[in-house]
Amino acid sequence: xxxxxxxxxxxxxxMPNAARGQGxxxxxxxxxxxxxxxxxxxxxxCHGQDVLGNPVAANLLVSVAPGGxxxxxxxxLTVVLQGRPERGMPAFEEAMTSEQMEAVYxxxxxxxxxxxxxxxxxxPG
Ligand code: HEC
Numbered sequence: 001x002x003x004x005x006x007x008x009x010x011x012x013x014x015m016p017n018a019a020r021g022q023g024x025x026x027x028x029x030x031x032x033x034x035x036x037x038x039x040x041x042x043x044x045x046c047h048g049q050d051v052l053g054n055p056v057a058a059n060l061l062v063s064v065a066p067g068g069x070x071x072x073x074x075x076x077l078t079v080v081l082q083g084r085p086e087r088g089m090p091a092f093e094e095a096m097t098s099e100q101m102e103a104v105y106x107x108x109x110x111x112x113x114x115x116x117x118x119x120x121x122x123x124p125g
Contacts, residue, residue, distance in 0.1 A: 028106065029124045035107025036121050038100045042092060050118035051111045057089065061112045064105075076105050 039051070048054035051061055063070045070076040080101050083091030092101065110116030 026124065029122070031103045031106040032110055032116055033121045033124050034100070035103035035105070035110075036116075038096065038104050039107055042096065043104065046088075051108055052118060060108050064109050064112045073102070073105050076108075077101050080104070 039047075040049075043060075044050075046054060046057040047060050048057075053059040053061065060070075062068055064076060065071060070079055077098070079089065080092050080096075081098075082093065083089045085091065096104075107116060107121075111118070
């Protein structure tokens with residue numbers, strides 16, 4: 001490969017997601033779509049359609065915002081995995097795989113950072 005092609009490849013890889021076009025990489029798009037699907041099935045009834053909040057449960061847009069109680073993926077996944085049964089948050093240990101939970105985190109984080117608009121994301125195919 002010639003030198004300029006290598007430089008170009010390095011440039012693309014080092015660009016921030018936003019500069020590469022809306023929604024970031026193909027992988028991230030797939031996660032957002034899968035996360036939206038999983039969220040809609042498992043979480044929306046309590047946390048609100050499109051993560052827009054619901055009086056039933058915590059507002060996850062606030063929970064994953066910087067400084068929020070589940071801003072970091074690990075804290076978020078711990079709550080989803082184990083739940084807080086005494087406070088009405090079910091454990092999803094048996095209902096979801098860790099990939100599905102991670103996709104939900106990517107989706108909710110994207111919603112909180114306004115990178116993902118409300119509604120059904122485009123199916124990455
Ligand atoms: C049956 C209703 C219900 C469902 C379904 C549900 N949750 Fe919850 N969730 C709650 C309640 C209630 C709380 C608040 C618990 C508390 O007061 O600590 C909560 C809290 C949380 C928290 C902690 C937020 C914070 O600020 O501490 C996270 C993260 C969370 N839920 C994620 C999810 C995800 C992801 C799903 C879907 C996989 C989901 N929940 C499904 C009821 C639900």
